[in-house]
Amino acid sequence: MIDTTNTQELDNLTADLEIVRRYLDQVKPPDALSKSESSKLEAQLRELMQTKNARLVAHYYSDSSLQDLADDTGGFVGDSLEMARFGRESDADILVVAGVRFMGESAKILSPNKKVLMPTLEATCSLDIACPIETFAPFCDEHPDRTVVVYANTSAAVKARSDWIVTSSIALDVVEYLSGEGQKILWAPDKHLGAYIKKTTDADILLWDAACVVHEEFKARGIKDMLGIYPDAAVLAHPESTGAVLELADVIGSTTQIINEAKRLPNRDIIVATDQGIFHKLQQQNPDKSFIIAPTAGNSATCKSCAHCPWMAMNSFQSMYSSLLQETNEVLVESTLAEQAMKPLQRMLDFAAKNQLRVKGRA
Known part of the structure; x- marks a missing residue:
């Protein structure tokens, strides 16, 4: 854990967490559209994407309308790294990333010669915000004996400072391998995934x-109460959830692993501890099953995200149309920084290929 005797470290971390809280207070969801307005805008988007040879790559947590548009227009819906890999392999001239900022950066790092746009550049991530390079780099320098392993949910600058980049489903394999080689690890940024x-x-x-x-707000007590109502339900949890929640889970896995396990399990009722945006794909692939969001409040507790990332919710037809029409909100990563970030990213991809692992995770 962070050295609690180091006052400067604690002050820096407290400041970083306060920034997260301020960001959350400023998040503004898009204005709601009527059904006719939404249909008209969708038609305009389809035409514009064809004209500009653009592909929409959307995260599982994005709005269901964006996921459907990506599926219907030759785009892609998936986790953050798979989104970036699709972009690299696509013949599109423009990639529109419906997700959060670090996902756009990852897409740009893997596709430096493509134009990468986002509906909004204001969509960020609490993990990214709470791990600024200005704080993280000196922390790494203070522990030169440790191999730096960072989660994909980080900025390009933090990725560039790392030795390895991992997603949630490959993290265990990479860390187990490094530990077997006698290496000590410095892990960032998600403490719950790291503890798991x-x-x-x-x-x-x-x-x-x-x-x-999102994941820190799921309540173990609420899940226990829900299991009293649905005694035959399975519990699927993302490893960014707290340890108390993970102890109740039948399956712990990445977004893609949760989707795959939901199909495999015989249970008709499934309690899910991850962003409710994933329910669109879960229900599409399992129309005969009932998916129940794990509680985030209750027993005098309150929720800030209430099981949906507020920054993911900033992506909309309106903002996507404006961005693509004017080719604004372009994601740019300085070339030297991108080259540095690509090294640990390629290290993970090579490790996955060598060990025949699927590189899928949250973002």
Whole structure:
């Protein structure tokens, strides 16, 4: 964990977490459209995408209308890294990324010669915000004996400072491999995912202190109460959830793993502890099953995100149309920084290929 005897470290982390809270207070969801307005805008988007040879790559947590548009127009719906990999392999001239800022950066790093746009550049991530390079780089410098492993939910600058980049489903394999080689780990930014990896692998891991505003809010007590109502339900949880929630889970996995396990499990009722945006794909692929969002409030508790990322919710038809029409909100990553960030990213891709692992995770 972070050294609690280091006052400067604690002050820096407190400041970073306060920034997350301020960001959340400023998030403004898009204005609601009528059904006719939405249909008209969707038709205009389809025409514009064809004219400009653009592809929409959307995250599982984005609005269902954007996921459907991506599916229907030759785009892609998936996790953050798979979105970026699709973009690299696509013949599109323009990639429109419906997600959060670090996803757009990852797409640009893997597709430096494509124009990468986002509906809004204001869509960020609590993990990214709480791990600024100005704080993270000195922390790494203070621990030169540790291999720096960072989650994909980080800025290009933090990725460039790392030795390895991982997604949630490959993190265990990478850390287990590094630990087996005698390496000590510095993990960032998600403390809950890091703690889960540490417990599972028994690796020597120093944890950064940050959390996802969505997954940290799921309540173990609420899940226990829900299991009393649905005693035959399975519990699927993303590893960014707290340890208390993970202890109740039948399956712990990335977004893609949750989708795959939901199809495999015989249970008709499934309690899901991850962003409710994933329910669109879950219900599409399992129309005969009932998916129940894990509680985020209750028993005097309140929720800030209430099971949906407020920054993901900023992506909309309106903002996407404006961005694509004017080719604004372009994601730019300085070339030297992109080259540095590509090294640990390629290291993960090579590791996955060598070990025949699927590189899928949250974002």
